[in-house]
Structure formats: C-alpha cells, structure tokens
Amino acid sequence: MVSEKEIEANPEKIQAILGLQSPRTLNELQELTANPKSVEVLFLYLAVSKEAVSSVLVREQEKNQNPVYCVSKLLQGAEKTYTQIEKLALALIVTARKLRPYFQSHKVVVLTNHPLKHIMTRPDASGRLVKWAVELGEYDIEYQGKTAIKAQALADFIVEFTGEQSQDERGGWLLHVSGSSNASNGGAGVLLQGPDGVEIEVVARLSFPATNNEAEYEALVLGLQLALEAGIKELNVCTDSQLVAMQIEGTYETRERTMVQYLGKVKELMVRFDKCVVQQIPRSENKRADALSKFGVMVEGVKERKITLIIKEHPIIEETEEI
Template sequence: MGKVAALSRFIPRSAETALPIFGALKKGKFTWTDECEEAFKHLKLTLSAPPILTRPTTGIPLHLYLSASEKAISSVLIQEREGEQRPVYFVSKVLQNRETRYSRIDKVALALVTTSWRLRPYFQNFGIVVRTDLPIRQVLGKPDLAGRMVAWSIQLSEFDITFESRGHVKAQAMADFLVEMTPEVDKNDEGEWFLSVDGSSNHAGSGAGIILEGPAGAFIEQSLHFEFKASNNQAEYEALLAGMKLAKEVGVKKLTAKSDSKLVTGQVNGDYQAKDPQLAKYRERAASTASSFDKFTLLHVPREQNERADLLAKLASTQRRGQQKIVIHEKLDMPAIE
C-alpha cells in the first residue's frame, strides 16, 4: 500500500478506493475480503493505464474540482488548454473519525483546504478557480463565522481563489472522477432551503435566532443582537428579514421560511392587515424581499417546533454570545426598515 500512496497523484479517489484494504490491514486478524479484492483489481486497472498528467503552463489559471463521500474527500486539479481539460494532480484523503461527522459542505470545504496544503506551490503560483455548485464561498466569507471555518478561511485568504459553478466536464478522466464521487440527489429536493427564525425582546435587550438548512448537509446558525429597542413583533420581523438576507447571501433560490409568530406570518401572507405604520413598513420590506426568490413560502409553526431558533434569539437578546462557538454572532445597529 506504500506504493499506492506514492502513486496517489496519478490515481483518482485513491483513498476512497483503497479503504477496504486499509481497513483489513488495521484489524488484528488480517482477512482478505471480496471488497479488498475488488479494490485491488480497481487499483491495478487504474495503474495499468493511468491518466496522463500535465505540467501546467504559467499564466493560465488552474481549475479545481472537489468531491466528498462518507469516509473520504478527493479533488482533481486541471488546466484548460486548447479546448481540452488536462489533469495536473489528483488528491485524496481518508477522513478521521471526527471528520466523518461533518456535513457535506464542510467536507468539501475541507477538501479545498487539504488540497491547498498538499499543492501549495500550485496555489502560490497560479490563480485557482474552484468549480462547485455548493455555496462554499458564501459560507467561508461570513465575517463572524466561528470554529474551524474561521481557520480555513484565514488559511485560504493568501491565495488567489475564485469560485464558479461546476459547468460542463470535457475530460474523460474528469467525468469518471465526478460520476463516481458525486452522490445522487433527489431532484424533488434539489435546491430547496429551509429557514427557521424567531425574535426575542425582554428587559435585557432584543435579538433574533436564525437557522438556515439546505442541500448537501448545509447548516448555518446565526444569533443576531439588536443595538436598538424593539418590540416583540418588531423582533419577529427583524428575525425574518435577517434570515432572508442570509439566504440571499448564500445564493438561495427556493426558500421555505418558518416562524412561530402568527402576526408576522399572517401579515406577510395577506391574512391579516398591518394597521400599525411601523409593522406595515416591515410587511412591505418582507414582501419585497420574498419576491426576489424564485420560490418563497412562509409557514407558521408552533413554538415547540421552533425551539432551536428560539434559543438562539434568547441568546442574542441577553448578549451572552461567548458560549456558542459554532454559531455566527452579529450585531444589528438599526432596524431593517430604516
């Protein structure tokens, strides 16, 4: 297996392919299984006709494709020249125990960071175009994102990296890589995002809790503290507007929002009139923002089904933000309608 590791740059998804063999070697009693035999044959076949890797030409950007499975991450670096996509390097890594529990978007972000470590000379000397349909750029770009994403964002900031949609794949080696590593997606759920919001106002202050969930395991939590006085209804509207803004920043097209405020959901959906002038402005702003999505639905849910957003809202209103290290914490200086 040492030779496989040494030749991994020539083998697409080498870590994923060799997992059964590595698993057999780690066990106390060595057992050669059918999965091991199949993996071994696959490696031999690949090495008997490896893809021809290209020395990149200076001045032409490199394109990076990323992928993740349950137990491994992989990437392929290519350069487009004369209308052809030419492979430059393959990178693959087996995930550690903690990493296997990452969401898919976190795993793909880890694939980007891992590739930047291993191929640092390429990242330092070439512009890198990351081809992905996941909102990695938006997630890494949040200013107050906490935890590992902060460290990754800082590490990647020294490189010239841009993000584009995956687009059409021309090279056969690339097509094989992406077909084998891309999980099937239910077309009925493709692109659908879900937003849960809640506002909180008390003697200690006011704030909002926001949870945004999307395809491929995307999961973002936000705790937003208001630097101004807000009524309960105003806080509920601010929570909804902030959540919709976050969704737009991530690039969401189809959004289903949930709130436990009957007044807000009723006014935005046209079931209730907004007689209060201030709330009327909020309703107009919410309706205008909703129209910017390809599809938008606002649902009322019982408070017991919105407990996490409620907790984040209370966390923001009390300003005790140091206890939540996996949440985006921000301040809102003025009402959204001003």
C-alpha cells in the same frame, strides 16, 4: 483536397502538424492539454464520498471546460468522521497544497453549492477549519454557486464521487426564525439547517425599541441575508408569526409604514433565491429559534461574543476529578 477519388489532406497545409513530436512525458502531455496563462481564472470542483475526497481544476477555453489537474485523497482515521462540509474543506486544502504553483499564479474560483467560505470563517469554527482558512488566505480564492457542468468527462467524474451530495443539494435548506421584544429592546433568533447536517445559529440583540412583529421581521431579514451570504439557492423558511407569514403571502393587508418597509425588504431578498417559501408553523415546532430570540433580549451590556456550549453526560458529583 477534393479529387475524383476521395477527400485528402493537403500535405503543404498540414506540414506543421505532421512535424509535431508525440508527447513523451506527462509534463509534455499537460503542455498540450492544459497550460493556462498566468492571467487565466481557473475553476475548481470539489467532490467527497465516505472514503475519499477529490477535486478537478479546470480552465475555460472557448466556452469549454478542460481539466488541468485532478487530485484525490483516501480518508484516514478521524477524517472519515468529518461532516460533509469539513470533507469539502479538506478537499480544498489538500488541492491547494498539491497544486500550490497554480494557486499562487492564478485566481481560483471554487464552485460549490455549500456555504464553504462562511463555515470556515465563522467565529465559532473548529480549530481545524480556522487553521485551514488562514492557510488559504494567501491565495486569491473566490466561491461561487455550482451551475451546469459543461465538460461531460468532468460531469461523469463528479457524479461518480458525489451521488449522495447531489441528492442532498436538491433538498434545499431550512431556515427557522423567531423574534422577541420587551419594553426597551428585542432579540432575533436564526437557525439555518443544511441537508448534510450543517447548522448555523445566530442571536441578534436589538438595541432599539421594537414591537414583537418588528422583531419577527428583523429575524427573518437576518436569516435571509445569512442564507444569501452562504450561497444558498433554495430555502424553506419557517416562522411562528402568523402576521409575518400572512403578510408575505398577501392574505393580510399591510398598512403600517414600518411593516410596509419590512415587507418590502423581505420580498427584495426572497427574489434573489431560485426558490424561497415562507410558511407558518406552531411555536412548539420553532423552539430553538424562539429560545435564541429570547436570549437576544436577555443579554444586556455585552459585546458580540463567542459562547462555549458544554454537553454534560453525568452529574458533577459522579465525576472523578482529574488534575
């Protein structure tokens, strides 16, 4: 009400508010701030540091993000030696266990710029990651790239725990590709490297006649598809093929029908990134991808498989046999 004295609240209009009791317990407080309906989609932010992992589960209301629950865990023993991607996976599994009722009754969207889903479901993932992936399989979880954070309090929370991670994410990812071929088949090698030490290696055997240039394009397309699947937004691509790099740049004219088709496919994939740059490098700087592509050419008559790599520090004759 507006009077000559001042602006006052109309008691008749605010009676319901005046009659509300102050929350007396944590549960009553949560009922006021975050009591999501079963049909609501909830969003999860993950954060890691050298000493702890944390998460915030939020709900969206009228374009605002409001925290539902915060979870944190102090890292113990071997957990401190986990890679950043393993720490993120740990944060997710700890949160799912702590907030099981929320995960059972809601779809949860995990917002992260790391290829968390891809890493956890790789055939060569560690036993720990595979176990966590199976445990999370009962929930309706979706992974999306992290965009601008709307809630300022949430932004402050994330920055507090992920100063190093935010710096890493701005650095982008590096993709090395290489292709090889012989008279009857070809091979494609892909090495995807993340700013936090994550590496993904893929070998593809091309069981069809392919020229060396076609094999180079096959490797590039495979690498771009892998990066998109992992949710990567910024990508620097390195290839030792001068023809591929120059055709993408537009310096070389593309005439052959197959090359035109490959080039079109590559450009179609590149525009789906926020930033994607292709550069030519000497073969001496592309040794790992080149070795992977040659391995793809050599493997014949085998199915897709997992290969175990053993690092031996000493000759076998110097080792003591243990039974």
